[in-house]
Amino acid sequence: MIRTLIASIKLSQTYGINTVIYWLRQLPLIKHLFSVKLYGDSGIKMVIRIYINLFRIVKALVGKAAYVGVMIYLPIMLWNRQEPVSFLNLLLWLSIAGAIANTYLFSPTKEKYYAIILLRMDGQRFAQSNFLWFLIETMVSFLPVILVFGFLMDIIIPVLLLIPVFIAAAKVIVEFCRLKYYKKTGKMLTKANWKTFGTVGLLVVCGYGALYFKVIVPSVFCIGAMLIIIGLAVYPAIYLWNSRLYSMLFKEILKPNEIIFKVTGNSAANQKDMIRKNISYDKTDIGDIGGYGYFNAIFVSRHRKLLTRQIKFQSVGCLIVSAAVVGACIWNHAIIGAEVNQRIMVLLPYMVFIMYVLNRSDTMTRAMFMNCDHSMLTYRFYRQKEAILGLFKLRLKTLIKLNLIPALILGCGLMLLVFVTGGVEQPLAYVLILVSIAAMSVFFSVHHLTLYYLLQPYNVDIESKSKAYSIANGITYFVCYVFLQMKAPFFLFSILTIVFSVIYIAAALILVYKYAPKRFKLK
Amino acid sequence: MKLILKNIKKCFDDKEVLRDVSFTFEEGKIYGLLGRNGAGKTTLFNCINEDLKLDGGSYFIEENGISRELVSDDIGYVLATPVVPEFLTGREFLKFFIDINRDKIKDKSSVDEYFDLMRIERGDRDRLLKDYSHGMKNKMQMLIYFIANPGILLLDEPLTSFDVVVADEMKQLLRAIKNEHILIFSTHIMELALDLCDEIVILNHGVLMGAKKDKDYIIELLRRDER
Numbered sequence A: 001m002i003r004t005l006i007a008s009i010k011l012s013q014t015y016g017i018n019t020v021i022y023w024l025r026q027l028p029l030i031k032h033l034f035s036v037k038l039y040g041d042s043g044i045k046m047v048i049r050i051y052i053n054l055f056r057i058v059k060a061l062v063g064k065a066a067y068v069g070v071m072i073y074l075p076i077m078l079w080n081r082q083e084p085v086s087f088l089n090l091l092l093w094l095s096i097a098g099a100i101a102n103t104y105l106f107s108p109t110k111e112k113y114y115a116i117i118l119l120r121m122d123g124q125r126f127a128q129s130n131f132l133w134f135l136i137e138t139m140v141s142f143l144p145v146i147l148v149f150g151f152l153m154d155i156i157i158p159v160l161l162l163i164p165v166f167i168a169a170a171k172v173i174v175e176f177c178r179l180k181y182y183k184k185t186g187k188m189l190t191k192a193n194w195k196t197f198g199t200v201g202l203l204v205v206c207g208y209g210a211l212y213f214k215v216i217v218p219s220v221f222c223i224g225a226m227l228i229i230i231g232l233a234v235y236p237a238i239y240l241w242n243s244r245l246y247s248m249l250f251k252e253i254l255k256p257n258e259i260i261f262k263v264t265g266n267s268a269a270n271q272k273d274m275i276r277k278n279i280s281y282d283k284t285d286i287g288d289i290g291g292y293g294y295f296n297a298i299f300v301s302r303h304r305k306l307l308t309r310q311i312k313f314q315s316v317g318c319l320i321v322s323a324a325v326v327g328a329c330i331w332n333h334a335i336i337g338a339e340v341n342q343r344i345m346v347l348l349p350y351m352v353f354i355m356y357v358l359n360r361s362d363t364m365t366r367a368m369f370m371n372c373d374h375s376m377l378t379y380r381f382y383r384q385k386e387a388i389l390g391l392f393k394l395r396l397k398t399l400i401k402l403n404l405i406p407a408l409i410l411g412c413g414l415m416l417l418v419f420v421t422g423g424v425e426q427p428l429a430y431v432l433i434l435v436s437i438a439a440m441s442v443f444f445s446v447h448h449l450t451l452y453y454l455l456q457p458y459n460v461d462i463e464s465k466s467k468a469y470s471i472a473n474g475i476t477y478f479v480c481y482v483f484l485q486m487k488a489p490f491f492l493f494s495i496l497t498i499v500f501s502v503i504y505i506a507a508a509l510i511l512v513y514k515y516a517p518k519r520f521k522l523k
Numbered sequence B: 001m002k003l004i005l006k007n008i009k010k011c012f013d014d015k016e017v018l019r020d021v022s023f024t025f026e027e028g029k030i031y032g033l034l035g036r037n038g039a040g041k042t043t044l045f046n047c048i049n050e051d052l053k054l055d056g057g058s059y060f061i062e063e064n065g066i067s068r069e070l071v072s073d074d075i076g077y078v079l080a081t082p083v084v085p086e087f088l089t090g091r092e093f094l095k096f097f098i099d100i101n102r103d104k105i106k107d108k109s110s111v112d113e114y115f116d117l118m119r120i121e122r123g124d125r126d127r128l129l130k131d132y133s134h135g136m137k138n139k140m141q142m143l144i145y146f147i148a149n150p151g152i153l154l155l156d157e158p159l160t161s162f163d164v165v166v167a168d169e170m171k172q173l174l175r176a177i178k179n180e181h182i183l184i185f186s187t188h189i190m191e192l193a194l195d196l197c198d199e200i201v202i203l204n205h206g207v208l209m210g211a212k213k214d215k216d217y218i219i220e221l222l223r224r225d226e227r
Helices: A002-024 A036-040 A042-078 A084-101 A110-118 A123-152 A157-185 A194-212 A219-232 A234-242 A246-253 A267-276 A291-302 A308-331 A333-346 A348-358 A361-376 A385-420 A428-455 A468-484 A490-519 B041-048 B090-100 B111-117 B134-148 B164-180 B190-196 B215-226
Strands: B002-012 B015-026 B029-035 B056-063 B066-068 B075-078 B152-156 B182-186 B199-204 B207-211
Touching (some): A002 A036, A002 A042, A002 A110, A002 A123, A036 A042, A042 A084, A042 A194, A084 A157, A084 A194, A084 A219, A110 A123, A110 A246, A123 A246, A157 A219, A157 A234, A219 A234, A291 A385, A291 B090, A308 A333, A333 A385, A348 A385, A348 A428, A348 A468, A348 A490, A361 A385, A361 A428, A385 A490, A428 A468, B002 B041, B015 B029, B015 B041, B015 B056, B015 B182, B029 B041, B029 B164, B029 B190, B029 B215, B041 B152, B041 B182, B134 B164, B164 B182, B164 B190, B190 B215, B199 B215, B207 B215
Parallel strands (some): B015 B207, B029 B182, B075 B152, B152 B182
Antiparallel strands (some): B002 B015, B002 B056, B199 B207
């Protein structure tokens, strides 16, 4: 059993090390520094192994600290319930909720897939050793965190030592129930369903509700409950240890389609399958257009589930939200009108993030690649400069047109909101609201399509050959997120937004014109 | 027309896949490109098709003693795994292709006549390409190049997904068009290469060389690196 545990840990670490080397070799600008020989360099691999293990330890501790700090300690402080009993009450509720929300045995992970399916390790031994290891890890990583917060809450040490054991015991009992249910019915209680969500939600609401309304049971009951749960976990622990169901269970959960995005190592190929399912067939009447116009029009029509239908949903949503907010402001004009008016003018940066979230271009470019360019780029005629730039123009028009609809609805809603809450001194502000929001929408459409045309990272087998695209997307998200934290004078921000968008769009189009014919290809 | 490869080099990291590839392919012949797994056959095709950048050397076309660079219309590349735009129907794909190449296609036929040529059934013509079988996708890919009619056709294991009847039909088609084309046919099936091809070329240790059409001799040549 120990050998199985060591082998599976080694396997997981080897996978981690190779992933790090793979990532390093994908990084833009510096990837050439990392030779393929690194995969065989035991010295470097040892260094990476140390870092990986350190990272794992830090991640476990920080994760637990964040959980206890944010979910338990913070509300106690905010609601002024600094008694030890509050801590124990909330911890009790949330630990049971956590045990139900997470599962170790039933979750399809890449570690299990590699060990059991690919390397044919014994499922029984793997489950025994790795679940025990998981419980030990859980207890060890919770202990220092519980000790720190426990001291802050003046809880005595024996109780603090009991808590990690109780958390592990709760997990054992829930896993036991799951396995029993699986044995009896052949079904698994792990998939996100309303029952699991509902139970977890109810426990969380009970925990916080009890704390808020001071429905607190005395400490002695909490400790008693913990001890009972620990006592109750003994039989389940023996049952889990002796169960013979694991090999069958793992075979069932580790099917490739059960581990989408997690295991196969090629999430793009899985994405392709998913996007492929969104092609809706009908006899599309495109009219008289020919060539690439015909091609693009059919593409949009066949992907209406991903494109037009979503835009319609968004538009209706924006309309309802705008109407509701405007209605509420008219209704309560005297109370909130002036305040809303004042705030709305400095909250335009929020719209950057909202426009980013609403913009469908990222999904659209993904569908373009998976269902269209992935195959078409293997044909030389499709890679000619005129073809690339011609289709880019058509696609850009489509993206701008579709994304502008919800943006303009939101812009008009905002204008109306400003108007009904007291208006502005300079009428130019109305125009600026609408134009700046439209500029943001166009900006994101151009941005996503430009990134796609310049940094498309996949090869014909849909393996990612560069991380530049995902890094650029990550930066975009981060910058938009930063705007959420920003408050800026209205006139300055709106004018800067428009000017920046115009300059960026012009620069992007020049870059596409210059580089896309060379760069838009399968890597 | 001749396709001339001169000292082509291609490396992946430290591995030199194509070391020094030089060869002259001539019009009117079907060349069988043989090599062991990982010898670089697909890499060579990818280089000629400009999917990969060369690390050295060059390739060009020679017509009536005059050399010139390859242009897009000169070359067609039929991939081992056929890729077609899955959101289009077979008919729409052909219509689009014919439309954008209408000035270049000689002896244009109707879409249905092209389907007939490949024996694609009427019921399948208006189905989405994503629902086509592997073999049918391959047929579509071949058909595109039969219509475009480029002077050079690179065929990477093109007949393996066809049933015996269709494979035989394809062989007839390739033989029928070979007089005006350079056909380079990569395969692992020795019998197919010997049956269909006029000349055998072997890619071994990053070098391309001609070989006589003799099974034992070819195997001996491919085995040499083991000793």
